[in-house]
Amino acid sequence: MLPSPPLPEPLAAPAPAARLHTGGPRWRAFLLLALAFGSGLLMAGNPFRPSSSNPAGTARAYLRFKEILSYVDRDYVDSADTEGLTDYAVAQMLAKLDPHSVYLPAAEREKADALLQGSFEGVGLDFYFFRDTATVAGTLRGGPAEDAGLRPGDRLLRVGTTAVAGAHCTTGQLTQLLRGSRGSSVALLVSRPGQPHPLNFAVARRRLPNPSVETGVLLADGSTGYLKVNRFATDTYDEFKKELGGLRQQSIKSLVLDLRGNPGGYLDRATRLADEFISGSRKLVYTDGKGEQYDTQTYAHVPGDWEQGTLVVLVDEGSASAAEVLAGALQDHDRALLIGRRTYGKGLVQQPIALQDGGELRLTIARYYTPAGRCIQKPYGADKASYQQELAERERRGEFASADHVPVAKELRFRTDHGRPVYGGGGIIPDVFVPRDSLAHCAYFEQLCRKGVLRAGALALYQRRRVALAGLRPEQFLSTFQVSETELADVGRLARLAGLAPNAAAQRRCAPLLRLHLKSYIAQSLFGAEAGHAVLRAEDAELQQALQSVKDGPALLALLHQS
Numbered sequence: 370m371l372p373s374p375p376l377p378e379p380l381a382a383p384a385p386a387a388r389l390h391t392g393g394p395r396w397r398a399f400l401l402l403a404l405a406f407g408s409g410l411l412m413a414g415n416p417f418r419p420s421s422s423n424p425a426g427t428a429r430a431y432l433r434f435k436e437i438l439s440y441v442d443r444d445y446v447d448s449a450d451t452e453g454l455t456d457y458a459v460a461q462m463l464a465k466l467d468p469h470s471v472y473l474p475a476a477e478r479e480k481a482d483a484l485l486q487g488s489f490e491g492v493g494l495d496f497y498f499f500r501d502t503a504t505v506a507g508t509l510r511g512g513p514a515e516d517a518g519l520r521p522g523d524r525l526l527r528v529g530t531t532a533v534a535g536a537h538c539t540t541g542q543l544t545q546l547l548r549g550s551r552g553s554s555v556a557l558l559v560s561r562p563g564q565p566h567p568l569n570f571a572v573a574r575r576r577l578p579n580p581s582v583e584t585g586v587l588l589a590d591g592s593t594g595y596l597k598v599n600r601f602a603t604d605t606y607d608e609f610k611k612e613l614g615g616l617r618q619q620s621i622k623s624l625v626l627d628l629r630g631n632p633g634g635y636l637d638r639a640t641r642l643a644d645e646f647i648s649g650s651r652k653l654v655y656t657d658g659k660g661e662q663y664d665t666q667t668y669a670h671v672p673g674d675w676e677q678g679t680l681v682v683l684v685d686e687g688s689a690s691a692a693e694v695l696a697g698a699l700q701d702h703d704r705a706l707l708i709g710r711r712t713y714g715k716g717l718v719q720q721p722i723a724l725q726d727g728g729e730l731r732l733t734i735a736r737y738y739t740p741a742g743r744c745i746q747k748p749y750g751a752d753k754a755s756y757q758q759e760l761a762e763r764e765r766r767g768e769f770a771s772a773d774h775v776p777v778a779k780e781l782r783f784r785t786d787h788g789r790p791v792y793g794g795g796g797i798i799p800d801v802f803v804p805r806d807s808l809a810h811c812a813y814f815e816q817l818c819r820k821g822v823l824r825a826g827a828l829a830l831y832q833r834r835r836v837a838l839a840g841l842r843p844e845q846f847l848s849t850f851q852v853s854e855t856e857l858a859d860v861g862r863l864a865r866l867a868g869l870a871p872n873a874a875a876q877r878r879c880a881p882l883l884r885l886h887l888k889s890y891i892a893q894s895l896f897g898a899e900a901g902h903a904v905l906r907a908e909d910a911e912l913q914q915a916l917q918s919v920k921d922g923p924a925l926l927a928l929l930h931q932s
Contacts, residue, residue: 475727488603497820585612599629601634633690645673658735689713697739707799714796716745747795772802813875827890
């Protein structure tokens, strides 16, 4: 989780010269540092300074690494990539600290920062890979790609001077090729079905929206609003206020806030959302770091737009960091009913520190705690590999299938405002458990998604039935459209073309899920992204549980107020 910009300077000011005369070890440390600076390895103004608690040890370690790297560079039998070796050493060092302290090279830093921006400069193209070729799934309405004439089904052969068909190009690599500075133009060579020769397009890049909050929706009961927050980015708070305002104009009485799959982002966007739900001046979150420099406490302080209405929050194992801060505050203050599964368990504060090479050190400086005192961070495990496999371990022990397998640290019991017991030890445990759809995570379905088979099948089906579907309104499509057995069998044919072994049994098991996602993609092609989401919401177990909880209002209130 990142503090919100502008960022405080992470390093203390240099000690006054008069303090150099205090104590032998400290004086020797500064002498070693003076030698290091005199060697010319560090540029003037480099912020390196020793720890106040162990200055001599820090200086010795720094000089030891410098000396060894110099010998390797000068005397090793083969040519050595000293920058690569340094990156490896830094990665290994940080991995010894915790799983979330990392060094980001300049290029990776730019990509990471872009995810938290409210807009980007690009062409507005949605694509997927099928058989190592990127195919246009759709274009942003009114965006540069649509204006230039690109269509769903177009296959990208070349972007600029770079061949991308059959080139084992990744989604990230192609995205970088399509993006660029506003006003610049990118040349696209595409193959269009039915056209004998490739087509050339020149697409002018523009600033395009990258919303973190999906369009607010009035659910089927006519009185419950639904808002999904995908991440906490630069514009999240403003987007949330706008969408909530639109729902309030429709006289909603209840709200479902969906934080599933939300990996976090800027902390203050999450706490500002919490302040919209929590009244008075109650605590929202606090941090505890080394000394008082990074100790903070955040309180509610403004009248919110939804402090009294019924609130249900959806969470799962993909809800992390800032999303867990928000969910934990709402649960600790008995403000919302949490539904779903235990959250990820990432409760560490990373301070971004800009480095001279353009890269960035994201160093853990504190831990987050909920208002009741729960630490969100889960145990690190034996090593980084075991930490990264922790979600897979949850699945193996049955935690995604049954609440009985959710570990509860009885010794870390805390109380909500109304006396309900809640537990620390890693992640936020929801009030109502809903098992994960095992079919959506079976190996066969995941392979179909990863290889682009479902999107290819949906596009083919859409193109075959486009004329017949053109006259339907979204609600008519949702209630009448069905995928036939023959059309479903085509998915198996495409799977074989993509290199998957035939698996009739797995296809039969996954048939309801395949039909659902094919219908969702076709709805998106016909009517836009919201229509595709509406198809999935109709079969969303967690959301249906939320609607049932809202319907059973007295029981919900009783749960939130029981001790």
